[in-house]
Amino acid sequence: xxxxxxxxxxxxxxxxxxxxxxxxxxxxxxxxxxxxxxxxxxxxxxxxxxxxxxxxxxxxxxxxxxxxxxxxxxxxxxxxxxxxxxxxxxxxxxxxxxxxxxxxxxxxxxxxxxxxxxxxxxxxxxxxxxxxxxxxxxxxxxxxxxxxxxxxxxxxxxxxxxxxxxxxxxxxxxxxxxxxxxxxxxxxxxxxxxxxxxxxxxxxxxxxxxxxxxxxxxxxxxxxxxxxxxxxxxxxxx
Amino acid sequence: xxxxxxxxxxxxxxxxxxxxxxxxxxxxxxxxxxxxxxxxxxxxxxxxxxxxxxxxxxxxxxxxxxxxxxxxxxxxxxxxxxxxxxxxxxxxxxxxxxxxxxxxxxxxxxxxxxxxxxxxxxxxxxxxxxxxxxxxxxxxxxxxxxxxxxxxxxxxxxxxxxxxxxxxxxxxxxxxxxxxxxxxxxxxxxxxxxxxxxxxxxxxxxxxxxxxxxxxxxxxxxxxx
Numbered sequence: 191x192x193x194x195x196x197x198x199x200x201x202x203x204x205x206x207x208x209x210x211x212x213x214x215x216x217x218x219x220x221x222x223x224x225x226x227x228x229x230x231x232x233x234x235x236x237x238x239x240x241x242x243x244x245x246x247x248x249x250x251x252x253x254x255x256x257x258x259x260x261x262x263x264x265x266x267x268x269x270x271x272x273x274x275x276x277x278x279x280x281x282x283x284x285x286x287x288x289x290x291x292x293x294x295x296x297x298x299x300x301x302x303x304x305x306x307x308x309x310x311x312x313x314x315x316x317x318x319x320x321x322x323x324x325x326x327x328x329x330x331x332x333x334x335x336x337x338x339x340x341x342x343x344x345x346x347x348x349x350x351x352x353x354x355x356x357x358x359x360x361x362x363x364x365x366x367x368x369x370x371x372x373x374x375x376x377x378x379x380x381x382x383x384x385x386x387x388x389x390x391x392x393x394x395x396x397x398x399x400x401x402x403x404x405x406x407x408x409x410x411x412x413x414x415x416x417x418x419x420x421x422x423x424x425x426x427x428x
Numbered sequence: 429x430x431x432x433x434x435x436x437x438x439x440x441x442x443x444x445x446x447x448x449x450x451x452x453x454x455x456x457x458x459x460x461x462x463x464x465x466x467x468x469x470x471x472x473x474x475x476x477x478x479x480x481x482x483x484x485x486x487x488x489x490x491x492x493x494x495x496x497x498x499x500x501x502x503x504x505x506x507x508x509x510x511x512x513x514x515x516x517x518x519x520x521x522x523x524x525x526x527x528x529x530x531x532x533x534x535x536x537x538x539x540x541x542x543x544x545x546x547x548x549x550x551x552x553x554x555x556x557x558x559x560x561x562x563x564x565x566x567x568x569x570x571x572x573x574x575x576x577x578x579x580x581x582x583x584x585x586x587x588x589x590x591x592x593x594x595x596x597x598x599x600x601x602x603x604x605x606x607x608x609x610x611x612x613x614x615x616x617x618x619x620x621x622x623x624x625x626x627x628x629x630x631x632x633x634x635x636x637x638x639x640x641x642x643x644x645x646x647x648x649x650x651x652x653x
Contacts, residue, residue, distance in 0.1 A: 248516060249515075249516075250512055250515060250516070250652070251652075252652055269518070270518035271518070273516060273517060273518040274518045276516070278516055280509065280512070282508050282509035282512070282513075283508045284508055284509055284510060284512065284513025284516070285508050285510075285513075286441065286445055286504065286507075286508070286510055287507060287508065288444075288445045288448040288449050288504070289441070289444060289445065289448070293441075293444065297437055297441050298513070298517065300433055300434065300437035301434060301437060301514060301517035301519045301524075302517050302518065302519070303430045303433065303518070303519070327448065343513075
């Protein structure tokens with residue numbers, strides 16, 4: 191997998207970020223950098239802080255302590271630039287069930303101020319194999335098809351930086367393999383890819399780097415190939 | 429220019445969602461009719477009593493119907509975290525707020541027309557002689573109420589007891605609207621010269637301006653949850 195050299199400028203980073211919900215520390219002193227072309231698997235048990243980390247990177251969560259930086263500046267000072275460069279796929283699909291797949295993408299495109307929107311919507315629907323269901327209200331689509339529309343929505347504005355929280359959820363084996371190849375292609379094309387999955391083996395195939403989280407703290411951050419899986423307690427998954 | 433596109437996109441999206449499920453406005457109208465009918469049934473005002481009671485009943489009904497609408501408006505956003513989805517875009521949060529305000533204004537406006545029509549029949553009162561001023565006052569009062577309801581609806585959407593939380597937040601802040609709106613509506617319905625109820629209209633104008641501007645500026649923080 192591509193792994194950018196040490197001289198590449200960090201694109202998106204968490205600087206000693208903590209996030210508390212009451213007394214619960216969802217993130218605790220997390221330092222994290224990701225560069226263009228990197229493919230990073232964020233792995234950990236339930237409640238480890240994976241989703242909070244993704245949401246913090248996407249600016250949906252304001253840290254209790256620490257800062258999020260984008261392109262060498264505090265992210266809130268370059269909010270519009272950062273948002274245009276980031277695509278976030280969440281557990282929630284961000285789709286309106288009463289709108290069709292096409293209408294959902296068109297709405298997103300308008301919020302992003304995309305030019306040639308119809309062409310981009312058609313291409314996104316085609317790319318994720320939902321063009322034939324483009325006029326179906328999202329509510330009537332299966333979970334797997336909704337996930338594909340959500341992926342199309344995430345990639346519609348051609349973000350440089352992809353945050354994918356459990357992207358394989360709801361996909362059948364074939365769609366899952368297709369998505370894996372697609373994401374590998376995006377990483378090879380220089381996109382930064384940060385994703386989580388409960389299936390470590392599947393994630394390990396795609397990622398060049400592993401970030402292991404436990405109780406909101408980073409247990410390991412380094413190359414996938416040299417990750418001490420047994421010490422991290424994920425050996426059985428590999 | 430992009431902000432205008434965003435306002436229109438959010439407004440059109442809410443209209444399309446409502447057109448597809450046809451739930452919110454219909455529910456608001458039926459609820460409004462029920463409230464007006466119950467008041468009529470219990471109070472049975474007539475003649476001069478109607479002129480004294482009707483403005484209050486109308487605004488109480490608009491308030492209840494509005495709460496219902498604001499809750500429904502953000503129920504659609506809650507279902508798949510639509511508000512967060514919008515927050516991910518490099519769009520002006522204030523423009524998103526204004527798009528929601530326009531949609532809520534239209535929905536509540538349609539329900540209010542139906543409620544006023546029903547009130548006219550059940551209370552045997554003609555609004556036609558005072559219609560221009562009456563409509564202006566209802567518009568200004570509704571605009572202020574929607575300005576508050578839209579931002580508090582978004583805040584309440586992130587809470588667990590959202591259906592209860594919204595009126596608890598909304599009603600106290602909306603008191604100046606009801607004071608100004610009831611005073612001005614009473615004056616207009618009595619056929620007084622506008623100078624007699626301009627104080628109420630001024631209050632509504634001031635409230636509308638303050639809350640629209642404040643909410644426009646603060647909506648970004650509300651979207652952060």
